[in-house]
Amino acid sequence: MKDFESFFRQATGLPTPYPYQSRLAEDDWPEVLDIPTGLGKTAAVTLGWLYRRREKGETDMPRRLVWCLPMRVLVEQTHRNIREWLAALDLLGEPGDGKVSTHLLMGGEPSLRTATWASYPEEESILIGTQDMLLSRGLMRGYGMSRYQWPVHFGLLHNDALWVYDEIQLMGAALPTSTQLEAFRRTLRTQRSTRSLWASATLHRNWLDTVDFRPHLETLGWLSLNDEDRRHDQVTQRLTAKKKLQPARTRLTADNHKSKAAAYIKGLAQEILEEHQPGSQTLVILNRVERAQALHAALAKQMETAPLLLHARFRPPERDEIESAIRAETPAEGRIIVATQAVEAGVDISSRVLFTELAPWSSLVQRFGRCNRGGEHPEATIYWIDIEEESKEALPYEMEDLLAAREQLSAIESASPGDLPAVDAATGIRRVIRRRDLIDLFNTDPDLSGFDVDISAYIRDPGQAQSQVFWRDFEDDPGEQPAPTREELCPVGLGQLKDYLSKRKAWIWDPISERWEPVRKDRIRPGQQLLLQSRAGGYTATAGFDATDSKSFVEPIQMDTAILAESQGSDDMTVMKRYVPLSEHLQDVDAAGADLAEKLEQDEALAEIIATAGRWHDVGKAHEAFQNAITGDDAPGDGGPWAKSPRGGRPNFHVRNEDGTKQQRRGFRHELASALAWLEHQSDHPQRDLIAYLIAAHHGKVRLGLRALPNENAPPGGQRLFARGVWEGDRLPPLRLNGQSVPETELRLDLMKLGRGPQGPSWTERTRQLLDEHGPFKLAWFEALVRIADWRASREEEKSS
Structure with a gap:
């Protein structure tokens, strides 16, 4: 086993770790990391976690490291640094190769045909994303991803995961959500060990004080700098870096903000131009994207070398170019960077001159850390820009927080870390998620109006909620546009987006009607992915999203592959180059489930449950409606029924009437038929309801609720029950399941009704009892394992096609 100093040196190329970094790798793992900015918290946590997992073999250290960051601009930098360290250790890999994979969670999920972190829960992986992307997944409402994959990410993020919340002073409403989720995991129980670590340069215990986490506050492990750390030369240099602090001449007033x-x-x-010094970097941080864009444009008109603009409203390719330019060597004439609070934390930027608008004190302390960051300049200056109360321009902050910060600024002349007063422990009043709220969110069915529960209040402060947009070149009707890729997506605040839509159109994918539907600005919600027309403008490569720009044609991002947007009736993994017999696929998933449970060291009882669910999960594909949809007139003469076929496109589910006409079964879900068949034949099985749920839920489309969808075809006569394309009295042919004979099955739907009926308790009662018995975290874990076994078996079948 390597010692940590050697491990750290190999990963980073630095001579030695700071003392606190070694303590994190060797001593008891804390819940709180209170370390000043610029002293390597990302390296400390990542390499400390990896050292414990790989070198010390600590099996109770979770397999997944989850970096939850407050700003999108931090994500790529963190990802880039971590990949460099892993590569230096020869541990950087891809899912399935036994090494450590890294993943950006930023929307635009890949096809299930692609091996992802979610496909290999037995391997170490590092997930990096914003609080919007990660906490929405932790609340079963994942932004920027298929709604049908929510339960898998929920299960994997609440089991065998180490959550790291970095720069928590910027998290706002997400901070109490993080502590509440940790409290729920401790009380509702998880299947695998999961931990939380809160990190910041400005941190108070009271910030973590929420109603359900309060009993745990006194036992939290806390790691901060000690005397040994402060004697370290580089620590001393950073803590004593000279930063002169003075008010700027320019102020934002009631008059000049008009x-x-x-x-x-x-x-x-x-x-700014007067104070900028050639050969050095000047950083300007403004509180609003619109002001940053306007300042950038004004400076560009007066400078030979255009300034750089950095905020969170860029598509990934353009943002990558900007960040690459920032990392480049400073030119002889110097460089000016205009940014928003997106650079407050984590971004490795240092300047000799810093201008910053007035902000809450904790945010200002972070911004000061972007000036003379390592003490590389003998002197540096910070100009703070006052905001008059009468201007009413406090957003996105509260004016009282700005006034308190102004009072502190007026009393000091140095922003050197050792000279700054402590951060006030006060926090605002925010909505706090409770246990019942979390349990209710486990149901992923939208309400009758088609909406989901709005979780934005648990993730962002009021006025900061976000959606994502992407541009395509089309005339009036989008037609069959494929799903967006991550590279296309641009995050946008809801306020900006509503301004944009006051004169322009947007479309959103409707998985039930299977088309892109127009959406009014009063119907947009946080986390949605909206399609915009390229000719309608709203984006440039240098300014990012701009609601006022209507002239610039937005060049669409070219896609390597086009993935159909997912709908109620779709199943991407059904399409193969060959016909796969149903019996073969069921046997493959049975074996994959057993193998996965063994690799994850699950007990025999759970392993048998997962394998059994896999053995039965697709028996409903023997239904005539499914067979007709995937075979058409091209099916081989024998060998069926089939699980997969070469027939692509959106499936046409139907059965044939006695006269040969087609009887449509829109939105048919084979997994419901599978679960009904299991219930018919396994009345005495001790885990009958759990296995039925796991079978029904293996595509994420039939879970806690069971009802017909608005566009379904009703049986003639109006007397038969129906749901998800299955009609009361439908029959499945006899089957062979891994050597077991299953006779012809008549499907019954009495359990759709509330109360007890001929089939016993209703589906709703059964699933609610399962949720009460196992809790949301364990039940989602079981659900995820069955689905992963199905994916892995399907990918192996595809390789042999």
Whole structure:
């Protein structure tokens, strides 16, 4: 086993770790990491976790490291650094190869045909994303992903995962959500060990004080700098770096913020150019994207070398170019970077001159850390820009927080870390998720109006909720546009988006009607992915999303492969190059489930449950409606029924009437037929209901609720029950399951009704009892394992096609 110093040196190329980094790798793992900015928290946590997993063999250290970051601009940098460390250790890999894989969770999920972190829960992986992307998944409402994959990500993020919440002073509403989720995991129980670590340069115990986490506060492990750390030369240099602090000449007032703050922007641009020093970097941090865009445009008109603009409203390719330019060597004439609070934490930027608008004190402390970050300049200056109370321009902050910060700024002249007063422990009043809320979110069915529960109040403060947009070139009707890729998606605040839609259109994918439907601005919700027309403008490569821009044609991002947007009736993995017999697929999933349970060291009882669910999960594919949809007139003469076929496109589920006409079964779900068949033949099985649920839920489309969808075809006569394309009285042919004979099965749907009926308790009662017995985290874990076994078996079948 390597010692940690050698391990750290190989990963980073640095001579030695800081003392606190070694303590994190060797001593008791804490829940709180209170370390000043610029002292390597990302390396400390990542390499400490990896050292414990790989070198010390600590099996109770979770397999998945989850970096939850407050700003999108931090995500790529964190990802890039971690990949460099893993590569240096020869541990960087892809899912399935036994090494450590890294993954950005930023929307635009890949096809299930692609091996992802979710496919290999037995391997170490590092997930990096914003609080929007990660906590929405932790609340079973994952932003920017297929709604049908929510339960898998929920199960894997609440089991065998180490959550790291970095720069928690920027998290806002997400911070109490993080502590509540940790409290729920401790009380509702998980199948695998899961932990939380809160990190910041400005941190107070009271920030973690929420109603359900309060009993755990006194026992939290806390790691901060000690005297040994402070004697370290580099630590001393950073803590004593000179940063002169003084008010800027320009102020944001009630007068100069009028007409889109034109006078304010003009005056500030002039002052910045006067104070900028050739050969060095000047950083300007403004509180609003619109002001940052306006200042960037004003400076660009007066400079030979255009300034750089950095905020969170860029598509990944353009943002990558900007960040690459920032990392490049500073030119002789120097460089000016205009940014928003997106650079407050984690972004490795240092400047000799810093301008910052007034912000809450904890945010200002972080911004000061972007000036003379490592003490590389003998002197540096920070200019703070006052915001008058009468201007009413406090957003996205509260004016009282700005006034308190102004009072502290007025009393000091140095922003050197050792000279700064402590951060106030006060926090605002926020909505807190409770246990019942979380249990209710386990049901992923939308309400009767088609909406989901709005979780944005648990993730972002009011006014900061976000959606994602992407552009395509089309005329009036989008037609059959494929699902967006991650590279296309641009995050946008809901306020900006509503301004944009006041004169322009947007479309959203409807999985039930299977088409892109127009959406009004009053119907947009956080986390949605909206399709925009390229000709309608709204984006440039240098300014990012701009609701006022209507002239610039937005060039669509070219896609390597096009993936059909997922619908109620779709199943991407059904399409193969060959016909796969149903009996073969069921046997493959049975074996894959047993193998997965063994690799995860699950007990024999659970392993048998997972394998059994896999053995039965697709028996409903023997239904005539499914066979007709995947075979058409091209099916081989014998060998069926079939699980998969070469027939692509959206399936046409139907059965044949006696006269040969087609009887449509829109939205047919074979997994419901499978679960009904299991219930008919396994009345005495001790885990009958759990296995039925796992069978029904293996595509995420039939879970806690069981009802017909709005566009379904009703049986003639109006007397028969029906749901998800299955009609009361439908029959499945006799089957062979891994040597077991299953006779012809008549499907009954009495359990759709509330109360007890001929089939016993209703489906709703059964699933609610399972949720009460196992809790949401364990039940989602079981659900995920069955689905992963299905994916893995299907990918192996595809390789042999």
